[in-house]
Amino acid sequence: MGFEQVTVRTKNELVTALNKKTDEIIVEGDFSQTIAEIKKGQLSDTDTLGFAVGSGGIGILVEYGVGKLLDVFDPTTKEDKKIHKQIERLYTIKSLTKDSFLLHLKQLDY
Numbered sequence: 001m002g003f004e005q006v007t008v009r010t011k012n013e014l015v016t017a018l019n020k021k022t023d024e025i026i027v028e029g030d031f032s033q034t035i036a037e038i039k040k041g042q043l044s045d046t047d048t049l050g051f052a053v054g055s056g057g058i059g060i061l062v063e064y065g066v067g068k069l070l071d072v073f074d075p076t077t078k079e080d081k082k083i084h085k086q087i088e089r090l091y092t093i094k095s096l097t098k099d100s101f102l103l104h105l106k107q108l109d110y
Contacts, residue, residue, distance in 0.1 A: 025103040
């Protein structure tokens, strides 16, 4: 099985690539600003592990609870929330240019 990389420019193309769990996705156009916002809030695996260990595991539960509570009041559509969570959980984000980003499947790094 080969390495797959696609370039997406619309939300529908992004959803298709995310659902296929494409190895690398280059995002340009419509959804690139949203990717930039997700990148600002994304912690590295090392930071996430440090938080989990440092809080004795309780921090992960608190983060989950707060996240669920904030989702109730978030006006974003369910589809956009799903896209956001898939990207945050499955991909690392690298900035290529001001308007394009590379989503790299995290599991390929392990």
